[in-house]
Amino acid sequence: MKITKLTTYRLPPRWMFLKIETDEGVTGWGEPVIEGRARSVEAAVHELSEYLIGKDPARINDLWQVLYRAGFYRGGPILMSAIAGIDQALWDIKGKVLDAPVYELLGGLVRDRIKAYSWVGGDRPADVIANIRTLQEIGFDTFKLNGCEEMGIIDSSAKIDAAVAVVAEIRSAFGNTIEFGLDFHGRVAAPMAKVLIHELEPFRPLFIEEPVLAEQAEYYPRLAAQTHIPIAAGERMFSRFDFKRVLEGGGISILQPDLSHAGGISECFRIAAMAEAYDVALAPHCPLGPLALASCLAVDFVSHNAVFQEQSMGIHYNKGAELFDYVANKDDFRIEDGWFYPNKRPGLGVEVDEELVIERSKTAPDWRNPVWRLADGSVAEW
Numbered sequence: 001m002k003i004t005k006l007t008t009y010r011l012p013p014r015w016m017f018l019k020i021e022t023d024e025g026v027t028g029w030g031e032p033v034i035e036g037r038a039r040s041v042e043a044a045v046h047e048l049s050e051y052l053i054g055k056d057p058a059r060i061n062d063l064w065q066v067l068y069r070a071g072f073y074r075g076g077p078i079l080m081s082a083i084a085g086i087d088q089a090l091w092d093i094k095g096k097v098l099d100a101p102v103y104e105l106l107g108g109l110v111r112d113r114i115k116a117y118s119w120v121g122g123d124r125p126a127d128v129i130a131n132i133r134t135l136q137e138i139g140f141d142t143f144k145l146n147g148c149e150e151m152g153i154i155d156s157s158a159k160i161d162a163a164v165a166v167v168a169e170i171r172s173a174f175g176n177t178i179e180f181g182l183d184f185h186g187r188v189a190a191p192m193a194k195v196l197i198h199e200l201e202p203f204r205p206l207f208i209e210e211p212v213l214a215e216q217a218e219y220y221p222r223l224a225a226q227t228h229i230p231i232a233a234g235e236r237m238f239s240r241f242d243f244k245r246v247l248e249g250g251g252i253s254i255l256q257p258d259l260s261h262a263g264g265i266s267e268c269f270r271i272a273a274m275a276e277a278y279d280v281a282l283a284p285h286c287p288l289g290p291l292a293l294a295s296c297l298a299v300d301f302v303s304h305n306a307v308f309q310e311q312s313m314g315i316h317y318n319k320g321a322e323l324f325d326y327v328a329n330k331d332d333f334r335i336e337d338g339w340f341y342p343n344k345r346p347g348l349g350v351e352v353d354e355e356l357v358i359e360r361s362k363t364a365p366d367w368r369n370p371v372w373r374l375a376d377g378s379v380a381e382w
């Protein structure tokens with residue numbers, strides 16, 4: 001079997017799908033994208049395609065190494081997201097050829113189901129409470145919300161109070177019938193992260209995500225030393241070579257590689273095993289589409305340290321399309337009482353509604369995150 005063609009489709013809300021075709025008619029799908037830079041990743045995918053056309057898709061390990069090493073320069077969000085989507089599509093092909101789900105090819109199930117968590121939107125406490133109630137009704141009991149809005153390197157007690165007020169209201173409304181993680185989103189610099197984590201400690205969030213930016217990872221062990229709240233990070237790390245530094249540095253309790261950013265299923269399977277060796281939990285980052293999610297689940301179901309899975313249903317970014325809009329076999333991904341179950345279909349188990357993908361790709365928006373500024377006009381982290 002030989003790879004014959006790579007086709008990319010940028011899609012609403014902010015995704016990109018990749019279709020890899022072969023001379024024997026088997027096709028695989030992946031999701032190579034970095035949010036807000038889809039065209040850059042698209043260019044990288046097509047530039048890398050010269051290493052793939054005419055090659056045997058079964059040799060995923062060799063192709064991955066060629067894509068990673070052959071260009072001399074490697075790593076980073078654009079190249080590793082391109083490799084990620086290609087790798088996902090190659091696993092999809094392998095599963096279809098061997099008539100087995102990807103998790104079977106990785107050694108088989110280590111668990112029967114995995115907890116899904118849901119994003120909660122809303123800026124005001126009352127909105128957050130109402131949104132959690134709605135999600136509770138459809139079975140979720142684990143959530144994530146942003147921990148604060150923009151924050152200066154040194155900022156006011158009013159900003160801290162505003163952030164704490166939301167969390168205090170959630171705990172008083174729900175007690176410990178729910179769990180929730182707080183995503184600082186890299187918005188907070190080390191000086192205020194120390195203060196904010198200290199103030200949030202009494203409300204026992206499930207984790208604090210990206211308390212500081214990944215490039216300030218030396219603060220993770222220092223922040224972990226001052227708090228009992230587990231620290232999570234990883235969505236802005238792109239290979240095992242990035243993750244080894246933070247695992248060695250310590251401080252992270254939950255590792256969050258993104259299956260569409262960190263080299264795909266092959267690389268994240270290895271990263272999961274590295275985390276296990278450090279007694280660090282795995283919770284793959286996934287605010288993206290169905291192929292990214294299916295790839296996450298393949299790794300969750302074979303990794304002993306996986307604890308819960310993010311998914312983008314109802315997420316505030318999903319403007320113009322929802323998680324399963326492009327999936328023909330939606331029922332295979334049903335969430336029951338907040339749990340995902342293994343999908344028994346071969347490969348990634350996603351039957352892509354290709355007609356809809358082609359149609360919607362004609363009007364794909366160029367999604368961008370907002371550029372925030374602080375009161376003095378200087379740029380803030382979003």
Ligand SMILES: [Mg+2]
Nearest residue numbers: 183185209235
């Ligand atoms: Mg995050």
